[in-house]
Amino acid sequence: MTWKPELEELERRRELAQRMGGDERIARAREAGRGTVRERIDALLDPGSFRETGTLAGAGEYDDDGRLIGFRPSNFVCGRGRIAGRDVVVGGDDFTVRGGAADGAIGNKMGWAEKAARDLRVPLVRLVDGTGGGGSVKQQKKLRRSYVPLIPDWEVSVELLATVPVAAAALGPVAGLGAARVAASHFSVMVRGTSQLFVAGPPVVRRALGRDLGKEELGGSHIHARGSGAVDNEAESEADALEQVRRFLSYMPDSVDTLPPRIEPEDDPQRREEALLSAVPHERRRVYDMRRILEAVLDRGSLFEIGRGFGRPLVTALARLDGIAVGVLANDPKQRGGAIDAAAAEKMTRFVDLCDTFHLPVVNFVDNPGFMVGVEAERTGTIRAGVRALAAVYQARVPWASILVRKCFGVAGAGNTAHHRMSLRYAWPSGEWGSLPIEGGVEAAYRRQLDAAQDPEAMRRQLEEEYASMRSPFLTAEAFGVEEIIDPRDTRPLLVEWAGRAYATTCSQTGTRARGMRP
Numbered sequence: 348m349t350w351k352p353e354l355e356e357l358e359r360r361r362e363l364a365q366r367m368g369g370d371e372r373i374a375r376a377r378e379a380g381r382g383t384v385r386e387r388i389d390a391l392l393d394p395g396s397f398r399e400t401g402t403l404a405g406a407g408e409y410d411d412d413g414r415l416i417g418f419r420p421s422n423f424v425c426g427r428g429r430i431a432g433r434d435v436v437v438g439g440d441d442f443t444v445r446g447g448a449a450d451g452a453i454g455n456k457m458g459w460a461e462k463a464a465r466d467l468r469v470p471l472v473r474l475v476d477g478t479g480g481g482g483s484v485k486q487q488k489k490l491r492r493s494y495v496p497l498i499p500d501w502e503v504s505v506e507l508l509a510t511v512p513v514a515a516a517a518l519g520p521v522a523g524l525g526a527a528r529v530a531a532s533h534f535s536v537m538v539r540g541t542s543q544l545f546v547a548g549p550p551v552v553r554r555a556l557g558r559d560l561g562k563e564e565l566g567g568s569h570i571h572a573r574g575s576g577a578v579d580n581e582a583e584s585e586a587d588a589l590e591q592v593r594r595f596l597s598y599m600p601d602s603v604d605t606l607p608p609r610i611e612p613e614d615d616p617q618r619r620e621e622a623l624l625s626a627v628p629h630e631r632r633r634v635y636d637m638r639r640i641l642e643a644v645l646d647r648g649s650l651f652e653i654g655r656g657f658g659r660p661l662v663t664a665l666a667r668l669d670g671i672a673v674g675v676l677a678n679d680p681k682q683r684g685g686a687i688d689a690a691a692a693e694k695m696t697r698f699v700d701l702c703d704t705f706h707l708p709v710v711n712f713v714d715n716p717g718f719m720v721g722v723e724a725e726r727t728g729t730i731r732a733g734v735r736a737l738a739a740v741y742q743a744r745v746p747w748a749s750i751l752v753r754k755c756f757g758v759a760g761a762g763n764t765a766h767h768r769m770s771l772r773y774a775w776p777s778g779e780w781g782s783l784p785i786e787g788g789v790e791a792a793y794r795r796q797l798d799a800a801q802d803p804e805a806m807r808r809q810l811e812e813e814y815a816s817m818r819s820p821f822l823t824a825e826a827f828g829v830e831e832i833i834d835p836r837d838t839r840p841l842l843v844e845w846a847g848r849a850y851a852t853t854c855s856q857t858g859t860r861a862r863g864m865r866p
Contacts, residue, residue, distance in 0.1 A: 356415075360403050363418040368443025376443060380541055381519055382585055384424045384439040387474050391437060391589045392428035399426035400463075404453045419444060421453035422477075425460040427467075430593050433601065433608075436464040439474030442519055458500040465503055468602035470512040472592055475529050476519035498524060504531050509704060509859055512599040514592045517542045517578065518585055520562050529578060533701055534595040534653065536580040536588045537568040544571055544578060573656030576690060580653065594651050598665040598672040600705055603859050607707060609850065612670035614646045616843040623835035627753055627777040634680045637662060640712065640752065641677060644839045646670065658694030660685050660719070665707070668839075668846035674702035674745075677712035680753070687759045688719035692732035696739045703743040706857055708849035710842060711749045711764065717757035737762045744856065746849035748772070750838060751820075751829065755780040771845050773833045778820045780829075 365385070367373060373383055382390070388397055401421065408417030422444035427436055438460035464471035498504075507513050508531065515532035517525075521544045529535050529544060537544060545552075545566035553559055571578040582588035600607045620643040627635055641650055641664070649667040659682040664675040676695065678685030687695070702709050718724065718733050740762050748771040749764045760780060764770040793810060800806040823829045833841065 357403075360415070360418065364402050364405065364420040367420060367441050368422075372443040380585075381442075381476075383443065384441040384474060384476070387518065387585065387589065388424065388426075388428070388437055388439055390586065391472065391474070391592065392430060392435075393432065396429040397426055397437075398428065399424065400459060401425060401454065401456045404456060406453060421456055423453075423456045425456050425463075427463070427469075430470075430472075430596055433596075434467070434469045435472055435596070436460050436467065436469055437472045437474065440476040440525070442476045455499055458503070461500055461503045461507060464511050464513075465507055468511060468604060470514065470596050470599060470601065471507060472596075473513070473515040473528055473532065475515055475517050475521050475525045477521065477525055498527075504528070508533065509603070511602045512596060512705065514595055516582075516588045516592055517544050518588065519543075520548065520566075522546070522548045526577075533599075533704075534580075534592070535578045536582050536591050537572060537578050538582050538585055538588050539568045541585075543567055572654075576654065576657035576693060579657075581656065595653075595665070598651065598667075598707070600857075603704060603706070604857055606850070606853060606857060607672035607705065609672070610667070610670045612646060612667070614669075616669045617840050619836040619839065620644075621836065623838065626835065627775065629777075631753075631779075634684075636681070637677050637679050637685075637712065637714065637752075641666070641675060644750075644842060645673075645675070650675070653698065654694050658688070658691035659683075660687060661691040661695055662712075663694055663698040668710075669843045671846045671850050672707055673846060673849075674698065674707040674709045675712070676709060678714040678752075678754075680714050683719055684716050685714045685754070686716050686719040687729070687733055687736070688724055689727040689729045689732040692718075692729065692736040695736040696732075699736070699739040699743050703739075703745050706745060706853045708746040708748070708846060708853065709743070711747065713749055713751050713755050713760070713763045714753040715756065715760045715763065716754045718759040733759060733762075741765045741767070746770075746845070746852055748842060748845050748849075750842075751775065751778040751780070753777050753779065772829065773831050773838070773841060774820050774824075774829045775835050775838075776820060776832060778829070778832070779818050780820075780823070 367383060367385070376383065405418055405420040407415050410416050420441070422441040423438060424441055425436070425438035427434060429435065438457055460471065513532040515529045515535045517529045517535065517537045519542060521529060521542065523546065526544045526546060540563070543562040543566040547555075549560050549562060549565055552565060568578065568581045572581040580591055582591055598607055623640065623643055626640050626643070641662070646667040646669065650664050651666065652662065652664040654663055660679055662675070662677040662679050666673055666675050676698065699709065701707070718729050737758070743765065747764050751763065751772065751774040753775070754760070755763055755778065764772060797803045797806055820829060820832055824832050
């Protein structure tokens with residue numbers, strides 16, 4: 348006697364699980380430009396590294412003699428694998444079985460994936476498609492009752508934000524809990540044209556609000572990656588989305604207990620770019636390309652921007668300095684002059700939290716004229732969002748370096764670093780700073796005198812010229828109001844030296860922070 352019959356049955360059931368929702372539904376998905384969950388997992392992970400858990404979970408159909416005659420697999424596929432040789436846990440929705448809804452899940456496989464990432468202390472990748480564990484009214488009919496909503500293992504999902512990197516890709520229409528799973532991550536991406544994300548889909552919106560909207564109109568990537576900020580990045584294709592996930596994780600440690608990996612650098616740490624001498628125009632009102640400065644200073648090809656379409660006055664990115672992973676903040680003078688609005692402040696808070704959680708030193712390239720002003724700025728609560736961003740800066744414990752490229756004004760400018768601790772800060776000769784820019788500051792300070800003057804315009808010009816003579820950064824340096832003014836070409840060598848010290852310093856500061864990243 349052997350166990351060969353049972354092993355043959357095992358292989359048969361595995362083969363049935365590989366069929367997912369059947370050829371017709373798979374073909375329909377491919378016609379829409381979408382891959383299957385198993386194709387996506389294979390494309391994400393290193394070849395041959397996937398070790399599935401729960402392969403046989405599903406709903407079997409049996410004849411009167413107890414023989415299996417039909418099988419519908421669970422619509423959630425999960426397991427362990429590797430990305431660039433590093434262990435990860437991955438879980439993906441199979442939309443070909445009940446559209447990914449909870450009544451097709453069969454057991455708490457999703458919860459297993461979340462707990463496995465937590466307990467193994469490795470990153471988690473969510474491939475979300477459908478309701479992603481959410482409900483269906485058909486489930487209520489099956490149960491013959493309704494139920495009070497709950498989110499199984501949500502406390503684990505929240506805990507993950509403070510312990511291991513979580514990346515989520517929305518790869519189709521994503522609603523309800525699926526949308527929440529995308530948002531409750533450290534990095535999220537949608538595919539332009541084929542992914543949509545919403546609290547509830549068009550049928551629910553139609554009944555609730557009387558508005559007939561298509562999926563793309565209601566929750567396309569243009570709404571969330573370039574509007575709401577609920578999702579970080581857009582991708583051109585599923586392959587691009589999965590590559591962005593892989594690249595994000597390449598900057599991350601396995602967990603808060605370890606450091607981000609340092610790679611062998613291919614760029615000269617002493618590289619000095621002549622283009623930096625003319626990167627900032629002498630004409631103060633002229634804009635320039637901040638991203639060209641970043642590319643000239645950081646390791647070549649290492650800049651990975653997060654959230655480019657949201658909070659656009661602020662650039663947030665991951666990059667490397669001599670192979671060391673760092674977080675990058677930079678004001679973009681092409682967008683509202685680099686002034687921090689409510690969206691940019693929200694973006695800043697999340698990014699600083701991310702860097703602090705996973706021990707990424709932060710480099711801040713400052714050209715900050717202050718918080719955005721005006722009626723729109725007040726209505727959107729810029730000051731409250733801005734104060735939260737300042738709190739995040741002051742609560743962060745990771746090493747910090749600031750390069751004062753040009754403007755640094757007001758309360759927002761004061762957030763260039765946490766002033767209660769020693770942080771590296773260098774100014775370029777183009778730097779200027781103060782409580783207010785001279786132009787608006789003169790009008791505010793001398794309003795009564797200007798109103799009473801015979802020639803208010805001439806008096807305003809005279810006052811502005813007088814104060815402009817005090818704009819020189821060298822005067823501030825004389826009073827040790829700024830630590831050092833440098834040749835812009837020295838920025839990269841100085842930051843490479845700082846990054847090496849920061850990496851060594853952070854070695855003794857791993858572990859969980861008092862609070863995790865705010866979603």
